[in-house]
Amino acid sequence: MKELTEIKYWIFDLDNTLYSGQTKVFSEVDKRMSSFISEKLKIDIIEAKKIQKEYFYEYGTTLSGLMQKKNIDPNEFLEFVHDIDISWLPKDKLLRDELIKIKEKKYIFSNGSHAHIRNVTNQLGIDDLFDGAFDITDANFLPKPRIEPYKKLIQKFKLDPNKSILIEDIAHNLEQAKNLGMKTCWLENDETFAKKDADKPYIDYKINNLPSFLQKINVLRNN
Numbered sequence: 064m065k066e067l068t069e070i071k072y073w074i075f076d077l078d079n080t081l082y083s084g085q086t087k088v089f090s091e092v093d094k095r096m097s098s099f100i101s102e103k104l105k106i107d108i109i110e111a112k113k114i115q116k117e118y119f120y121e122y123g124t125t126l127s128g129l130m131q132k133k134n135i136d137p138n139e140f141l142e143f144v145h146d147i148d149i150s151w152l153p154k155d156k157l158l159r160d161e162l163i164k165i166k167e168k169k170y171i172f173s174n175g176s177h178a179h180i181r182n183v184t185n186q187l188g189i190d191d192l193f194d195g196a197f198d199i200t201d202a203n204f205l206p207k208p209r210i211e212p213y214k215k216l217i218q219k220f221k222l223d224p225n226k227s228i229l230i231e232d233i234a235h236n237l238e239q240a241k242n243l244g245m246k247t248c249w250l251e252n253d254e255t256f257a258k259k260d261a262d263k264p265y266i267d268y269k270i271n272n273l274p275s276f277l278q279k280i281n282v283l284r285n286n
Contacts, residue, residue, distance in 0.1 A: 145178055
């Protein structure tokens, strides 16, 4: 773990990573996706949910599938599904304190929208701590785990992959990061899809609490 004190670029996934999946924030987005599909395709909510999950598994995001199969306007979709009230989500002072101690560059890398990133980080009380964010529009709507967004992320922020780490809750989203030279860290969870590749060799670190993990790195750095 001492090697992580040399990391110059800290890259964080957003949903179920910067906040705990136990908070069910993303379930609010999930419900909005089902409603959007139901309305647009004029089908009942059960069928909409089925299509939503099928596209997610096949294309990486539900949006990617909708764009390719149903010619859905991505901006309309993003605006609708991320229009959620998460005022109940508490500030995360522990996370904020540990992020502040990391003086190196910090970025968010999300399959969501910039509006969603702002909403979540503002609610968590960490919105002022990042040097930049890369969202699905920056990726031309090509989602992780496609290789293209990782390359675009590196290009946009002029990152050195060999001095970078990506922290993610979906294990297989770490593969391309590792292929490009980054260190990888999986935030353990029990979501079937998120953990199905958790035993792969491209995962360098496994953690169960992000603030605690960052605290350990910060302590090592100061010793």
